[in-house]
Amino acid sequence: MVFRAPSWAPQLSDAEIPDDQPLSDFLFDDELRPRKCADSPKPFIDSLDGSGSSIEETRKRIEWLAAGIASHLGIADTTGDVWDRVVSVFTVNNIHTPVLAWAVHRLNGVVAPVNVAFRASELTYQLKDCKARCIFTDASHLDIALEAATAAGISSSDIFLISIPADTGRPTANIRSFSNLEDLVNIGRTVPPLPHTRWEKGRARTQAAYLCYSSGTSGPPKGVMISHRNIIANIMQMNLYELPLRNGNQPEVILGILPQSHIYSIILTTHCSVFRGDTVVVVAKFELMNLVKAIRRFNMTMLYVVPPILIALINQGALTEDPADLDLPSVSRIYCGAAPLSQELTSQIRARYPHVLLGQGYGMTESATVMASHPRQVYDGSSGCVVPGLEIRLVDASGNDVEGYSKPGEIWALGPNITLGYFKNRDATATTYGDGWLKSGDVGEFRPHPETGDAHLFIVDRVKELIKVSGFQVAPAELEGHLLGHALVVDCAVIPVADERSGEVPKAVVVLSKDAGSDHRMAEREILDWVTKHKSKHKHLKGGVEFVSEIPKSPSGKILRRLLREREKARQAQICAKL
Known part of the structure; x- marks a missing residue:
């Protein structure tokens, strides 16, 4: 039995998803965007100092930074093997990381984001595996980056710093001996711009934009090859699915605290937001009261979070003398992902913030978002309904499709957002991706909504060992x-x-x-x-x-x-x- 998006949801066919342009071109294409670039606010602003660039300034910085990186690496054009142009990004959240990613795409390269919590040995493994040409980091993580780069055979001259208002790190290395992102932007202003190469039809389907590391269903981390079209497709899927949530054509102000190296953030707070013309307030570090102050200061309307943040809100609320200190009057939606919400926590959040629509979602690095709650019918405990353009099967231990509702099976997904496979790992790819279907390793069951009867997915177990x-x-x-x-x-x-x-x-x-x-x-x-x-x-x-x-x-x-x-x-x- 195959489950698809509800009949009332907008549909999305394969032919509607562009495959002849890179991701950065798609994002700023006024013929495709819900809101034209000229009518959109700044896409990213820093939560501490309010700094940020307009969309027009952002597009210029992409061009300059791409030219600057290309000049440093000795790249003359936008052709050649993308796997010779892998750039590692190892930094806390900041307003420059998205621009850096699109600049790497502009020079026909691949972005390899790294979990900022990694130790040097973990970073070394990833740098060696993807053969990164250079590393972008911040002052707080420079020592780790330098140690890992040395172990991976990367020159210190290929380490670049990103300046961040929140950065209080004091590395033992001499910061002044390292170039920074702005140096590359300034170089890009003075050298000839990179030539624009028109992509042939189908190229975005097969060319990787990101290499995000995941353990898949088992084993050590593997690089997931995420194509330009995979992300374009997921942007379109989520945009269509969430149309009823939008307050007319008013831009949202979105919390950007999710780690920018995680697929949850890459899709929802890096790309979907820019495409829709929203503003993301980027937060580098989680501290509850500072976070609440930032939400109020910028009148944020939408929060993408994980369960620990909601737990902190409830726990702190029980301790504070004045409960109003944690009021969030501007927030209309909270979307929680990465891990399931307990029924108890769901009830507590609803009681504390009755004006907020609380939803959940489900996805993984290999698929991005595949399920999401919808304002038409939030079913507590579920991960929502299938997003447009995707097909879901539940497969039992014998390899047979599960028929009907309330019967568990491993979640298999098929659609344009399902990624290309694992980098240099055919065996793992063959195990996880079969005939186009992604075998998630998670066990779920579909249950009918008590009022509408629409199928909602509940995660009930895990086949994979992760x-x-x-x-x-x-x-x-x-x-x-x-x-x-x-x-x-x-x-x-x-x-x-x-x-x-x-x-x-x-x-x-x-x-x-x-x-x-x-x-x-x-x-x-x-x-x-x-x-x-x-x-x-x-x-x-x-x-x-x-x-x-x-x-x-x-x-x-x-x-x-x-x-x-x-x-x-x-x-x-x-x-x-x-x-």
């Missing part, structure tokens, strides 16, 4: 490989543990070596520190460490994580029963 921490993927295999590098660890497995704030957190189940002795507290401390030292924060073992005599495995040697997860759930249930 742990989802505040929207970020953690591959158990990656942490297990790292743990086995510690002298005290003979064998191990990593499983998820439920966490109110993050959704899930990793827990290590470890077989200790004979050298560990009987002091398990000391061993636990060493193992926790081992991960903390080398891995980014969302990969830390916040679920703790458990010592066992043996890791359960299949006859072929595969870790039976399911048994460990079930045992952990039973243990947690016993703890709750005693409370």
